[in-house]
Amino acid sequence: MKLLLLSLLLFCAPLQAAIRYDIDDPQQLARVNDLTLSATVVEIFWQAYNHPSRPLSPPQAMQRIIDDALLAAHARQTLTPQQLQQENAVGFLLQVQQQDRATALLRKYYEKPLYQAIQQLPGSSLDGIYQFAEEINEQWLQQHFALLSRVNIEATAAQQQLAENTVIARVRLAGNSHTLSLWDIYRRQNVQGRLAIHNADLQFLRGQAKQRAGSLFVLDWTQRKMGEKDFNAVFQIVKNEQDKATLLRNMGLYADVHDDNPVLRDAAKKVTEAQVKAFYQANKQEFKVVEKVRARHIRVQTQQLADEVHEALKNGLEFSVAVSRYSVADDKHNTPAGDLGWLKRADKNRNWLYSVAFTQPQGAFSMPFRSPQNQGDIVYEIVYIDERVDGFLPLTDPTVRYEASRDVALKQLKNDFYQLQQRLRQQADISLNKRALTAATD
Incomplete structure (x- = not known):
């Protein structure tokens, strides 16, 4: 608890918050707005916030409680009662x-x-x-x-x-x-x-x-x-x-599974082409795509046989031998049995097999994939990638505009939130228990 009180002091002072040492009740540690915090209350929430994958100290828990109090007070001042009390039609009140x-x-x-x-x-x-x-x-x-x-x-x-x-x-x-x-x-x-x-x-x-x-x-x-x-x-x-x-x-920074994010959507519309271009140039790897692959495949008619062929491939069977021995793939392009040739992203008549091939690394065979139920007879495919050529979506691609504008807008919304949080911290009126703080420094 000494660490908790000292950290609270350090948390407040650099931000120029108004700090008063006017708490005499030995059971109380701090007060912000209308919220009074005791050691018990802080410990309850520290236990709730602390997690092995995201460890949190008691001082950090205290900071979170105070920040939430400040942000909640701001919400009650700036949002309408309808916004604050909006219920989810399918969820809990x-x-x-x-x-x-x-x-x-x-x-x-x-x-x-x-x-x-x-x-x-x-x-x-x-x-x-x-x-x-x-x-x-x-x-x-x-x-x-x-x-x-x-x-x-x-x-x-x-x-x-x-x-x-x-x-x-x-x-x-x-x-x-x-x-x-x-x-x-x-x-x-x-x-x-x-x-x-x-x-x-x-x-x-x-x-x-x-x-x-x-x-x-x-x-x-x-x-x-x-x-x-x-x-x-x-x-x-x-x-x-x-x-x-x-x-x-x-503020456009949070949406549950049932909600759209209209604030982020509207902010993204205001992002300029220059901002999109700058983001694209700085984050080009995010728009990496497979341009084409040269692939072969094995097509069988049952899951059991597909699993047996896959196991044989894992045990060293050559893919070309497995094609000759097991595949029922027909040849529509006058290519050798099992050869799919070059599958290109720009091809107009792409089918589900393209999606399988484009997600596989070069020089490796895939797991067996079942064909979609609405595309003819049910078959099972194993795909081998002989060669893969990667590229980048062009700046003019709609996907680039969509992703880049949302990322730029989200960064700005996060910055707006950070500025708000800093301002609320600086304007905070916090009371501390001076006797407890003095005891902690002895």
Whole structure:
């Protein structure tokens, strides 16, 4: 922790951030904006961020937490509520994602004492705090919650009201009873989960209700264990992570698998021809292509035979001998059996075999490839490359313009983000615990 505090000081001072030493609470290390950080909270996120493939020190974790807080505050000031709260139609709600991540963080950090707490429950399991409403069965779900339209997988207004008023489970937490409605569970699902409930999958519903009961136990236990301030700080940091991701998405620096990147696309349109040419000249190797290959092939009619021929080639059988012995390739170009001649990138009648040949190194045979199902009889091909000639896409090729303009635009967007981050750091108002810092330097 001494290293953590010293690194925080070094992190702030060179950037001319406004630093105040006005924290007296011995349990608090630092405060930025409305976020107060204790040693426990920092350690929770350091454990989450640190990974063997991407090792991270506690000071770096602290820096990430502070940067996320600053970026999230900027997002809330500059983005509209609609942008900040935009939900994914097929994914989990933002609030659900926040709760699930916070729960996972707390469960991991308090893993051992949580396990001990569960052992003290009736039956030494979470089953002792959870009871599912037996009146909710498949017939009830089919009658009240079946989809009215397969086009749109969501509950109707009437189904939502019914679900909100339908208790499907009760959870006992620290002497208090907590009820779970059908809507509590339904709204926590992505599109696949909602569909399962509409399809009256009672086993799935029971499993989700039990999982939610376990999460509520974790949240209730950890809140009492760590106190309200630290508990809320965990959720605030997770919310900051979400809002930072939204900011990055709106700056063109982040898009999930369901999203386009319109900011990057628009920025790429503004890249000049001179910029494209400069990028091309500096990164010409990125546009390297196969111009042509001189190839031979073996064509057989079954996967089993293709595997046997490939194994024989690996064991030293000459490719020309294998062609004569096994290949059923017909000759349409008056070339020797199995000879494909020169396959050129510029050829107008290219087929799937070109793609196989162009991905193989010179002087080597390929694995067996199965022909596409929509291109005649199914056959299996083994290709040998006698000679390969590489070249470069010309500057006038549309692919060059597309790739270069996006790379140039992305570099500029990243630079804009870096400048923003530096400015936010310089303008940051950070409070430190001077007593803890003094103790660390003794």
